[in-house]
Amino acid sequence: MIPINSPRSQPERTPVIDEIDGSETAQSSGQGTCIHCDLPIPISRQHSSGPEFCCAGCEVAYAILQDMDPRLLEEIAEAKTAGPSELTYEEMNHPRFLELYAHQLDSGLNRIRLHLEGIHCASCVFVIEKLPEFLPGVINARVNLTTATLDCFWNPDAVALSEIARTLDRLGYRPHPAQPNETERLYRLENRKHLIRLGIAGACAGNVMLIAFALYAGMFTGMSAEHLNLFRWTSAGLALVSIFWPGQIFFKGALLALKTRIPHIDLPVALGITIGGIAGLVNSIRGSGEIYFDSLTVLIFLLLVGRYIQFRQQHHALSQLSLLKNLTPRHARLVTGTEVLTVPIEVLQVEDEVEVRAGDVIPADGVILSGDSSVDESILTGESRPRRVLTGGEVTAGTLNLTSPLRMQVQSVGEQTRIGRLMNLVELGVSSKLPLIELANRIAGVFVITVILLSLLCLGLWWSSGANVAVANAISLLIVTCPCALGLATPLALAVAQGKAAKRAILINSGDAVEKLARPGFLWLDKTGTLTTGKMQVQVWQGEQSQFREIAALEQQVVHPIASAILGYIEQQTGGALPDLPAPEDVQARPGQGINGTVSGHQLLIGTEALLTLEGCRIPATYQQSIADCRAQGLTTVLIAVDGELEAVCGIGDSLRPDSRATLDHLKAAGWSIGILSGDHEEIVNPIARQLDIDPEFVHAGVLPEEKLQIIHQSTPHELTVMVGDGVNDSAALAAASVGIAVHGGAEASLQVADVYLNRPGLSPLRELIDGARMTNQVIIRNLLISLAYNLLAAGLALDGLINPLIAAVLMPISSLTVLVLSFMNRSFRETHA
Amino acid sequence: MSVLYIALPVAILLALAAVIAFVWTVSRGQYDDLDTPAFRMLEDDERRRPRHRPASESETSLREEADHPDDSREQ
Numbered sequence: 001m002i003p004i005n006s007p008r009s010q011p012e013r014t015p016v017i018d019e020i021d022g023s024e025t026a027q028s029s030g031q032g033t034c035i036h037c038d039l040p041i042p043i044s045r046q047h048s049s050g051p052e053f054c055c056a057g058c059e060v061a062y063a064i065l066q067d068m069d070p071r072l073l074e075e076i077a078e079a080k081t082a083g084p085s086e087l088t089y090e091e092m093n094h095p096r097f098l099e100l101y102a103h104q105l106d107s108g109l110n111r112i113r114l115h116l117e118g119i120h121c122a123s124c125v126f127v128i129e130k131l132p133e134f135l136p137g138v139i140n141a142r143v144n145l146t147t148a149t150l151d152c153f154w155n156p157d158a159v160a161l162s163e164i165a166r167t168l169d170r171l172g173y174r175p176h177p178a179q180p181n182e183t184e185r186l187y188r189l190e191n192r193k194h195l196i197r198l199g200i201a202g203a204c205a206g207n208v209m210l211i212a213f214a215l216y217a218g219m220f221t222g223m224s225a226e227h228l229n230l231f232r233w234t235s236a237g238l239a240l241v242s243i244f245w246p247g248q249i250f251f252k253g254a255l256l257a258l259k260t261r262i263p264h265i266d267l268p269v270a271l272g273i274t275i276g277g278i279a280g281l282v283n284s285i286r287g288s289g290e291i292y293f294d295s296l297t298v299l300i301f302l303l304l305v306g307r308y309i310q311f312r313q314q315h316h317a318l319s320q321l322s323l324l325k326n327l328t329p330r331h332a333r334l335v336t337g338t339e340v341l342t343v344p345i346e347v348l349q350v351e352d353e354v355e356v357r358a359g360d361v362i363p364a365d366g367v368i369l370s371g372d373s374s375v376d377e378s379i380l381t382g383e384s385r386p387r388r389v390l391t392g393g394e395v396t397a398g399t400l401n402l403t404s405p406l407r408m409q410v411q412s413v414g415e416q417t418r419i420g421r422l423m424n425l426v427e428l429g430v431s432s433k434l435p436l437i438e439l440a441n442r443i444a445g446v447f448v449i450t451v452i453l454l455s456l457l458c459l460g461l462w463w464s465s466g467a468n469v470a471v472a473n474a475i476s477l478l479i480v481t482c483p484c485a486l487g488l489a490t491p492l493a494l495a496v497a498q499g500k501a502a503k504r505a506i507l508i509n510s511g512d513a514v515e516k517l518a519r520p521g522f523l524w525l526d527k528t529g530t531l532t533t534g535k536m537q538v539q540v541w542q543g544e545q546s547q548f549r550e551i552a553a554l555e556q557q558v559v560h561p562i563a564s565a566i567l568g569y570i571e572q573q574t575g576g577a578l579p580d581l582p583a584p585e586d587v588q589a590r591p592g593q594g595i596n597g598t599v600s601g602h603q604l605l606i607g608t609e610a611l612l613t614l615e616g617c618r619i620p621a622t623y624q625q626s627i628a629d630c631r632a633q634g635l636t637t638v639l640i641a642v643d644g645e646l647e648a649v650c651g652i653g654d655s656l657r658p659d660s661r662a663t664l665d666h667l668k669a670a671g672w673s674i675g676i677l678s679g680d681h682e683e684i685v686n687p688i689a690r691q692l693d694i695d696p697e698f699v700h701a702g703v704l705p706e707e708k709l710q711i712i713h714q715s716t717p718h719e720l721t722v723m724v725g726d727g728v729n730d731s732a733a734l735a736a737a738s739v740g741i742a743v744h745g746g747a748e749a750s751l752q753v754a755d756v757y758l759n760r761p762g763l764s765p766l767r768e769l770i771d772g773a774r775m776t777n778q779v780i781i782r783n784l785l786i787s788l789a790y791n792l793l794a795a796g797l798a799l800d801g802l803i804n805p806l807i808a809a810v811l812m813p814i815s816s817l818t819v820l821v822l823s824f825m826n827r828s829f830r831e832t833h834a
Numbered sequence: 835m836s837v838l839y840i841a842l843p844v845a846i847l848l849a850l851a852a853v854i855a856f857v858w859t860v861s862r863g864q865y866d867d868l869d870t871p872a873f874r875m876l877e878d879d880e881r882r883r884p885r886h887r888p889a890s891e892s893e894t895s896l897r898e899e900a901d902h903p904d905d906s907r908e909q
Contacts, residue, residue: 122873125870125874126873129874143870144870145867145869146867146868146869146870147867188863191865191866192861192863195860195865196856196857199853199856199857199860200857203849203852206849210845227836230838234842238846
């Protein structure tokens with residue numbers, strides 16, 4: 001049984017969901033854009049004739065706008081039956097699956113949250129939310145674009161969940177059950193707490209300010225004592241609310257700082273608020289002197305704004321799917337006696353017998369009972385060549401069965417599998433990553449102590465002029481040297497940089513990544529898919545080109561990266577599609593070796609040198625040299641013989657990205673040390689390292705994911721390590737490195753654990769990111785210097801008694817404004833590079 | 835007796851009402867997803883029911899329920 005290789009049945013790699021553009025993006029060159037929304041068209045949708053769309057959503061929306069028949073929705077939905085996938089989603093009807101992921105409402109309806117791949121624009125939302133209209137039994141469908149999830153309510157008596165899943169799939173959004181995620185929920189609640197604090201602090205500050213206006217006006221025109229008292233007590237009440245409710249976090253922070261003996265920015269803030277509050281209250285009771293409530297409430301509000309910006313930054317924007325669930329298939333084909341049942345993966349147990357068809361992802365670790373196939377293990381090892389497996393061989397969950405069906409016996413499932421253990425390491429790496437102590441916080445320590453000492457000095461200096469004056473001056477000093485600017489400098493600059501980077505398709509998940517990247521360190525790169533394109537391509541072709549049609553006809557019969565490379569090359573050489581190829585006969589696929597068959601009366605044999613020699617095909621001397629050349633370059637050599645005569649030799653390999661060299665040279669010049677961590681064979685990695693001029697000492701080939709993690713762990717304590725990768729096999733290393741960077745087109749697992757995601761093909765965004773980080777850091781340092789200089793000046797004036805609390809309150813926001821303006825003038829991540 | 839004794843409490847009460855309203859919207863989860871609603875405005879005004887059958891009462895109430903995130907209960 002040989003799977004027929006239609007363009008549709010190409011096995012898909014682990015998909016990438018990302019909130020900005022769909023699961024795959026067209027390479028920029030020479031491909032159309034969607035007629036409806038102008039986004040690039042993903043490769044998987046380029047087979048359609050007529051106008052091209054980036055997603056089903058756009059297709060439907062376009063049709064509606066073109067004023068077609070309103071029943072078109074249903075027609076399109078039906079027309080999609082020949083969709084890209086052959087998944088039945090039968091496992092979703094299994095009671096165990098429903099018990100795990102869906103829950104039943106009192107009304108007898110069911111509800112499930114599904115993650116959808118490829119949601120990326122308004123049309124997608126539009127079409128998916130129309131689901132109840134063309135699928136009877138679906139009651140409601142609500143999409144959340146940020147997390148790419150769908151909340152679906154359906155009537156289990158009217159429609160099966162598998163039907164809903166199939167419809168979504170046909171529309172082009174492949175569904176996965178979403179895990180109820182604890183971190184996401186906590187983030188949401190934390191976000192709400194922040195917002196409520198901000199709202200209350202803002203309302204208090206605004207109202208106290210309004211009353212302060214009245215009081216200041218009264219200072220100039222005179223005001224009766226009773227009104228003065230009314231206003232004072234009102235603002236006192238509002239300020240107390242602000243201090244004791246939203247202001248709590250500063251007191252908590254200050255207490256923590258006292259406990260741990262680490263000076264923290266919360267200390268002077270809490271001190272200032274306390275002293276100011278007490279002095280204001282005392283003066284309110286006495287009915288004379290300054291009340292400081294206006295400055296206090298605004299101070300609290302502004303600091304909270306800074307905190308909130310920081311909080312939003314630190315949150316990983318990518319919604320967290322369970323990593324393991326995303327890498328292993330959702331269902332397995334369980335062999336029970338004589339029949340084969342599709343069951344959800346959760347049902348699988350050790351000792352079960354499972355059938356894995358060609359082109360399917362292997363559901364569990366196990367031993368092969370029968371079959372002879374080749375397995376693509378690049379997801380786990382980074383090795384670009386498929387591995388041949390026979391009866392008795394071991395296979396691991398998450399890898400892809402390429403050529404022929406296998407029967408296997410399950411040995412471990414779920415978290416016990418190798419990939420499951422790896423994902424546990426990844427999650428451990430993410431949670432144990434040490435946050436950077438920000439420059440601002442280090443300065444803050446010194447700043448705090450200085451300010452407190454200065455205010456005590458001020459109190460002492462002025463004590464002779466009376467307690468009232470002394471306290472007023474000391475408070476002026478505390479207010480005017482308010483650390484607002486210090487507190488805002490870093491988060492603002494980082495937020496602006498993040499926004500600008502996102503416009504350049506560089507998604508930065510954690511603000512401190514930018515700070516870390518500002519100084520050069522050690523850069524480890526994965527090879528497959530990072531330095532190289534990650535696709536097998538024909539790089540050398542020596543010999544006949546007359547037999548292209550026959551070769552293509554034969555290679556179309558198998559699903560294999562080598563076959564796809566040869567097909568791609570032939571299509572490129574002949575200028576596009578190959579219509580009506582002759583049908584091959586007597587096709588025989590030989591896993592790990594090649595393929596032979598008869599096409600239009602010619603005997604074709606395509607495969608390794610060993611296979612051809614075995615079949616008695618002579619290799620002329622003219623070809624010997626090119627075979628040796630291909631070997632030296634680390635290419636897979638494939639020989640093509642027609643009727644027993646060697647016709648052509650082709651070298652197939654993963655080619656370097658065009659911008660890799662320039663990017664690395666630029667980074668080396670900037671002081672970075674560079675190394676390669678690849679799971680691929682030495683003979684493939686070394687030529688690439690030579691081409692890129694990388695010191696052989698830092699080239700590690702054939703390393704397992706666990707070893708990658710070790711290498712990163714060894715160097716992380718001593719210096720800053722940056723890991724750049726794209727695959728599941730890099731994910732543990734990405735999580736453990738000081739900064740993990742995932743490149744465009746990588747696996748979901750690597751995206752989730754990375755601090756930065758480069759959402760443009762190629763390596764040049766990496767250069768942009770590192771340059772931008774350096775510039776952003778300069779902005780932060782400038783911000784800090786300016787706010788320190790301002791504070792020194794202001795403190796000096798306050799010590800001289802030249803500033804009364806009123807002027808201090810006016811001066812305070814000015815320093816924050818300077819920092820604001822400077823942050824927005826940040827010149828990093830701009831279109832052009834000087 | 836100055837008018838301020840009435841005006842000031844009224845102003846504070848108004849502010850309080852606004853704060854309460856804000857806190858309520860936050861805890862109902864109205865700020866959890868700020869991206870999708872911007873796209874929803876492109877949809878039709880009224881939700882058309884599936885053509886094959888009238889909406890049952892449970893369905894209508896469920897729609898109501900589904901329009902509000904359920905995590906207001908998480909408080």
